[in-house]
Amino acid sequence: MILEVADIRIAPGRQAEFEQAVHHGLQTVIAKSKGFQGYQVRRSIESPERYLLLLEWDTLEDHTVGFRGSAAFAQWRSIVVDFFVQPPFTEHFEAIPARPLADVEVALRTSAHDGTMDKPIQDFSDCHADIVSMFDDLTALARPQAPTPLRRDMANRVMDVLRDVVTAHHQEEEAELFSAVLADAVPGEEHAKVESLVNRLVAEHRRVEGMVAQLVPALSAMASGGDASLDAEAVAVLVTDYRAHARFEEETFLPLSQTILGRNSDHMAALGLALHIRHVSDDVRRRFGSI
Ligand SMILES: [Fe+2]
Numbered sequence: 001m002i003l004e005v006a007d008i009r010i011a012p013g014r015q016a017e018f019e020q021a022v023h024h025g026l027q028t029v030i031a032k033s034k035g036f037q038g039y040q041v042r043r044s045i046e047s048p049e050r051y052l053l054l055l056e057w058d059t060l061e062d063h064t065v066g067f068r069g070s071a072a073f074a075q076w077r078s079i080v081v082d083f084f085v086q087p088p089f090t091e092h093f094e095a096i097p098a099r100p101l102a103d104v105e106v107a108l109r110t111s112a113h114d115g116t117m118d119k120p121i122q123d124f125s126d127c128h129a130d131i132v133s134m135f136d137d138l139t140a141l142a143r144p145q146a147p148t149p150l151r152r153d154m155a156n157r158v159m160d161v162l163r164d165v166v167t168a169h170h171q172e173e174e175a176e177l178f179s180a181v182l183a184d185a186v187p188g189e190e191h192a193k194v195e196s197l198v199n200r201l202v203a204e205h206r207r208v209e210g211m212v213a214q215l216v217p218a219l220s221a222m223a224s225g226g227d228a229s230l231d232a233e234a235v236a237v238l239v240t241d242y243r244a245h246a247r248f249e250e251e252t253f254l255p256l257s258q259t260i261l262g263r264n265s266d267h268m269a270a271l272g273l274a275l276h277i278r279h280v281s282d283d284v285r286r287r288f289g290s291i
């Protein structure tokens with residue numbers, strides 16, 4: 001038996017409508033699919049716009065090939081897609097046999113040493129470094145030159161970072177870091193300060209994502225070997241704005257986050273674990289896309 005977990009974010013205020021639609025879709029469309037065993041829908045207590053859909057299938061292929069390759073998939077999507085504010089994250093889980101406690105402890109200690117769990121705040125800074133290191137290639141691609149295999153590979157790498165890493169980084173910040181710091185900030189002046197910083201950073205994320213979206217068609221053509229050209233001025237604005245955003249986070253928001261979350265080691269550990277789980281499952285998300 002395979003457990004499919006879909007992590008869904010919907011627009012605020014549409015919970016009742018979504019819950020009715022999702023049950024309708026599950027019961028009238030997905031329930032008829034081969035290999036489908038049952039489902040649960042869970043709403044987050046801390047984030048009322050977040051839901052987990054837990055679906056049981058006989059095999060992975062019953063979901064990824066049978067259901068997704070059928071007309072029922074489009075029918076299901078048409079029922080729920082309008083509620084989504086971002087593509088859902090979907091992963092598949094299989095049961096593992098029980099192990100002796102000693103083995104479990106070793107496994108936990110090992111997984112905790114990829115760095116993310118020990119120093120979750122540092123992880124955000126490291127991600128900025130990865131993104132910024134791609135800007136030289138992006139700037140080079142904006143210079144007019146004939147397409148070459150080298151430029152095509154460069155465009156592919158830049159696309160991967162802009163489309164996947166930047167988006168995932170923003171999602172991690174907003175879903176894990178910002179919400180954790182807001183929850184732990186002292187009510188009053190400190191909370192108001194965090195809220196104002198978060199509003200600014202989230203607005204900057206949307207602006208960056210908008211600029212990235214405008215560059216994607218030309219980059220995509222370059223990545224396919226086409227003779228497209230990037231708007232050099234738009235690239236320069238994106239690079240400047242993103243560097244300023246990352247610097248502001250590193251100089252202002254991340255140190256404040258360290259102070260606030262550092263008051264409670266359990267909360268810092270929870271952030272580390274949440275990031276670790278996201279990173280471990282990145283490959284699965286890339287393979288299977290959204291529900
Ligand atoms: Fe950010």
Ligand SMILES: [Fe+2]
Pocket residue numbers: 124128169173246249
């Ligand atoms: Fe960031």
